Amino acid sequence: MTAKTLSLQQIFCQDKAVGSLQRAFGAGKMAHAYIFAGPDGVGRAMTARAWGKMLLCQSRVEKKTPEGVFFDSCGKCPSCLLFDGDGHPDFVSIYKELLSYTKEGKDRKPPRDLPIDVVREFLIEKIGNRPRMGEFSVYVIHEAEKLNAAGQNALLKTLEEPPSYCVIILLCSKTESLLPTIYSRCQSIPFGPIDREHILTVLKRQGVAESAAAYWSGFCEGSLGQALVWATLDCNEKGDKDDKGGKSVYDIKKELLEKLGHFQLADTIELAEWLGQSAKQISAALGKVSVDVSTTDLNRRGQKLMIQMILWAVSDAMRISLGLEKDLVNSDQITAVKKLAEKLDSDRAGELVSQIYRKIEWVDGSINEKLIFEGLLLNTAGLDIITAA
Numbered sequence: 001m002t003a004k005t006l007s008l009q010q011i012f013c014q015d016k017a018v019g020s021l022q023r024a025f026g027a028g029k030m031a032h033a034y035i036f037a038g039p040d041g042v043g044r045a046m047t048a049r050a051w052g053k054m055l056l057c058q059s060r061v062e063k064k065t066p067e068g069v070f071f072d073s074c075g076k077c078p079s080c081l082l083f084d085g086d087g088h089p090d091f092v093s094i095y096k097e098l099l100s101y102t103k104e105g106k107d108r109k110p111p112r113d114l115p116i117d118v119v120r121e122f123l124i125e126k127i128g129n130r131p132r133m134g135e136f137s138v139y140v141i142h143e144a145e146k147l148n149a150a151g152q153n154a155l156l157k158t159l160e161e162p163p164s165y166c167v168i169i170l171l172c173s174k175t176e177s178l179l180p181t182i183y184s185r186c187q188s189i190p191f192g193p194i195d196r197e198h199i200l201t202v203l204k205r206q207g208v209a210e211s212a213a214a215y216w217s218g219f220c221e222g223s224l225g226q227a228l229v230w231a232t233l234d235c236n237e238k239g240d241k242d243d244k245g246g247k248s249v250y251d252i253k254k255e256l257l258e259k260l261g262h263f264q265l266a267d268t269i270e271l272a273e274w275l276g277q278s279a280k281q282i283s284a285a286l287g288k289v290s291v292d293v294s295t296t297d298l299n300r301r302g303q304k305l306m307i308q309m310i311l312w313a314v315s316d317a318m319r320i321s322l323g324l325e326k327d328l329v330n331s332d333q334i335t336a337v338k339k340l341a342e343k344l345d346s347d348r349a350g351e352l353v354s355q356i357y358r359k360i361e362w363v364d365g366s367i368n369e370k371l372i373f374e375g376l377l378l379n380t381a382g383l384d385i386i387t388a389a
């Protein structure tokens with residue numbers, strides 16, 4: 001689940017978070033457990049890796065800045081090289097798909113929670129071992145919000161008496177799901193959303209066309225990571241007649257907006273089917289670029305993306321109804337948005353948005369995909385006749 005790790009200096013969109021880590025480290029007051037709190041895709045995992053690489057580096061670089069000394073990895077020592085080759089013995093990533101590598105986990109399906117077995121075997125049982133190469137060992141727990149109560153309680157004992165050489169970083173997008181006892185034993189570092197202009201610049205630098213870059217920078221609400229994934233995903237399927245590569249998620253969204261602009265109640269079933277197929281196409285494309293992610297999770301991500309696209313289309317249509325044409329996410333398809341706006345009942349606008357949000361929850365609740373998309377379209381048409389059990 002990695003690519004070459006950036007140095008801390010290269011992470012330029014989370015200066016505040018990196019700054020507070022640097023100050024604590026410089027003052028010799030580093031905590032043993034951190035929560036990197038913030039939405040997905042704002043650089044929490046990237047920062048955890050870069051921070052870990054710096055801690056483990058055998059030839060740390062120290063640069064004087066007006067804010068104090070900035071510590072960074074050298075990128076050349078044996079530790080840094082091992083780190084980049086993904087083989088550092090003192091850096092451990094913990095994520096739910098590790099379940100199949102646990103003693104009892106073979107052939108078990110990837111779960112929704114982060115299983116207690118994974119935490120036990122990859123963290124609790126290992127943390128007593130001294131670092132093999134340097135002065136620290138670093139453990140990064142991905143999706144800590146998915147730790148259930150049993151897993152959190154198991155972790156608690158380690159957090160109460162952490163070995164002096166260990167640094168545990170919990171990446172968490174919903175800190176309210178952590179027990180107060182866990183929260184109080186960690187130092188929380190907030191990671192804020194990244195501004196739209198910055199995301200736009202990075203996307204264009206990656207070769208994403210202007211209109212698509214503008215769309216994704218608005219769509220992803222401060223999540224550069226998400227924007228990069230969606231803007232660069234190749235959705236062409238093998239064997240496509242037109243398999244030149246290059247069908248993008250943005251092409252799918254353009255088609256969606258046209259369809260929504262012309263949507264009639266009688267089209268519900270057909271459009272719901274199209275939504276389902278498009279979600280599958282996106283999930284399949286994601287599957288090609290993701291390592292160790294379960295099919296269920298990939299399917300959920302594809303379905304949620306389609307729902308979020310509808311959500312933005314509806315939000316934009318509502319803004320237009322209110323006379324607010326500036327800063328629309330779908331400013332590239334203003335005609336289609338206006339057509340949609342004509343169909344929406346402005347009195348039920350707020351309710352419609354919450355109905356759409358509820359459909360996103362249905363995806364996590366494993367409700368049948370057909371039911372989700374049909375229900376969503378019926379809501380958009382002003383009806384609410386499908387309810388989930």
Ligand SMILES: [Zn+2]
Pocket residue numbers: 057058059060073074075076077078079080
């Ligand atoms: Zn180094």
